[in-house]
Amino acid sequence: MMQKQWRLAARPDGIPDRSHFALTDAPIPSLEPGKAVAKTLYLGVAPVMLRYMRNETEFESPIALGAVMPGRGVAQIIESDCASLPVGAVVQARLGWQEYALIDESDRPAPFLLPTDLPLSHGIGAVSLSGVTALVGIRDIGAVTATDRILVSGAAGGVGSHVAEIAKALGAQEVVGIAGGPEKCARLQRDMAYDQVIDYKNADVDLALDTLFPEGIDLYFDNVGGALLDNILGRLRRRARVVICGSIAEYLTETENKHRFINLQNLGRQDAKMEGFFVFDYEEVYPQCIQMLATWVREGALNPVEDISQGIETLPGALADLYLGNNVGVRMVEVGQPDLPL
Ligand SMILES: NC(=O)c1ccc[n+]([C@@H]2O[C@H](COP(=O)([O-])OP(=O)(O)OC[C@H]3O[C@@H](n4cnc5c(N)ncnc54)[C@H](OP(=O)(O)O)[C@@H]3O)[C@@H](O)[C@H]2O)c1
Numbered sequence: 001m002m003q004k005q006w007r008l009a010a011r012p013d014g015i016p017d018r019s020h021f022a023l024t025d026a027p028i029p030s031l032e033p034g035k036a037v038a039k040t041l042y043l044g045v046a047p048v049m050l051r052y053m054r055n056e057t058e059f060e061s062p063i064a065l066g067a068v069m070p071g072r073g074v075a076q077i078i079e080s081d082c083a084s085l086p087v088g089a090v091v092q093a094r095l096g097w098q099e100y101a102l103i104d105e106s107d108r109p110a111p112f113l114l115p116t117d118l119p120l121s122h123g124i125g126a127v128s129l130s131g132v133t134a135l136v137g138i139r140d141i142g143a144v145t146a147t148d149r150i151l152v153s154g155a156a157g158g159v160g161s162h163v164a165e166i167a168k169a170l171g172a173q174e175v176v177g178i179a180g181g182p183e184k185c186a187r188l189q190r191d192m193a194y195d196q197v198i199d200y201k202n203a204d205v206d207l208a209l210d211t212l213f214p215e216g217i218d219l220y221f222d223n224v225g226g227a228l229l230d231n232i233l234g235r236l237r238r239r240a241r242v243v244i245c246g247s248i249a250e251y252l253t254e255t256e257n258k259h260r261f262i263n264l265q266n267l268g269r270q271d272a273k274m275e276g277f278f279v280f281d282y283e284e285v286y287p288q289c290i291q292m293l294a295t296w297v298r299e300g301a302l303n304p305v306e307d308i309s310q311g312i313e314t315l316p317g318a319l320a321d322l323y324l325g326n327n328v329g330v331r332m333v334e335v336g337q338p339d340l341p342l
Contacts, residue, residue: 003100004024012053015323021069034082038103040075043124044128044330045333070096073093073335074092074128078100088341092129099335125329127290130330132290134166145171149216150167150174150176154178154248157327157329205228218241219241221243222244223247226259241274242267242272308334310334311333
């Protein structure tokens with residue numbers, strides 16, 4: 001039996017397109033001792049994948065040309081010789097861009113079981129690593145409080161789309177989001193619990209920040225980096241917290257052209273704190289976070305916004321969408337249906 005796989009065909013200079021990938025056929029893997037065969041149901045895409053393709057990152061192995069594209073997703077176990085991955089279970093795991101994968105517990109983060117009473121697509125976003133990233137960022141790094149004046153950039157993206165609802169579930173009163181374009185900004189308010197929005201592509205951002213934060217910002221959740229981060233650093237209140245989640249505005253920028261910060265000293269003046277984090281290093285809190293996120297979804301406090309295309313063929317376009325600003329919410333691809341009862 002054969003399956004489809006996407007392999008890296010060329011390293012992109014900028015936003016990737018179809019020519020950087022090759023769609024190939026390969027045998028479905030056979031079961032091996034201590035492992036499980038998983039059928040892919042959904043695959044997620046993440047901005048950082050472009051950095052793997054360009055061989056730029058320190059924290060994952062570079063992808064060799066010709067190798068199957070790495071990526072995490074939701075899968076159902078169809079054969080198993082691993083007690084923690086029983087046949088029929090639905091897991092979030094490192095699958096790669098392929099229809100079937102041989103997985104085991106040795107990956108870090110290890111595969112984890114997903115609740116099956118919720119839509120399985122949530123295992124890519126809200127009840128998975130996007131949700132955990134938003135939760136760890138706003139709660140553990142940002143130490144959100146009820147009185148914080150909060151700003152989130154990349155607010156309509158995979159992580160950002162969860163931040164306002166999670167902040168409010170933790171007691172926050174008001175959250176402002178920044179995103180690009182009127183449609184996204186309308187959805188921030190309608191579907192993602194943002195109270196005020198700034199359309200950075202059409203509004204005067206300085207004027208909007210002056211108006212919405214006349215006394216400054218207590219908590220900034222940053223998905224974008226660069227000049228916007230620098231601007232916010234100049235607007236911090238005393239004991240503000242800046243959460244460095246990501247810097248998508250600069251992932252395609254050569255080192256010599258990256259933004260030179262002029263407002264860093266304001267951290268000292270305001271007794272403020274700026275801290276980054278990498279969700280893969282928080283594996284010990286995944287079970288507690290997943291349970292909390294799933295409960296919020298069941299109770300209606302967290303309403304995942306998902307942007308799903310159909311078929312493994314759509315993966316290259318899905319990754320490009322992140323850099324083109326085409327996605328609203330968590331961008332993912334539906335690859336297959338479960339074969340076994342849930
Ligand atoms: N710390 C961690 O462990 C961790 C985990 C996951 C993700 N991340 C990071 O978190 C951020 C969000 O990730 P995600 O997976 O949720 O992706 P995402 O936000 O869905 O990324 C796509 C969005 O980014 C925005 N964008 C693209 N290019 C931009 C630019 N030049 N300037 C400003 N915005 C731009 C676009 O929204 P607009 O149309 O609004 O511009 C686009 O829709 C990324 O920086 C990612 O690397 C970090």
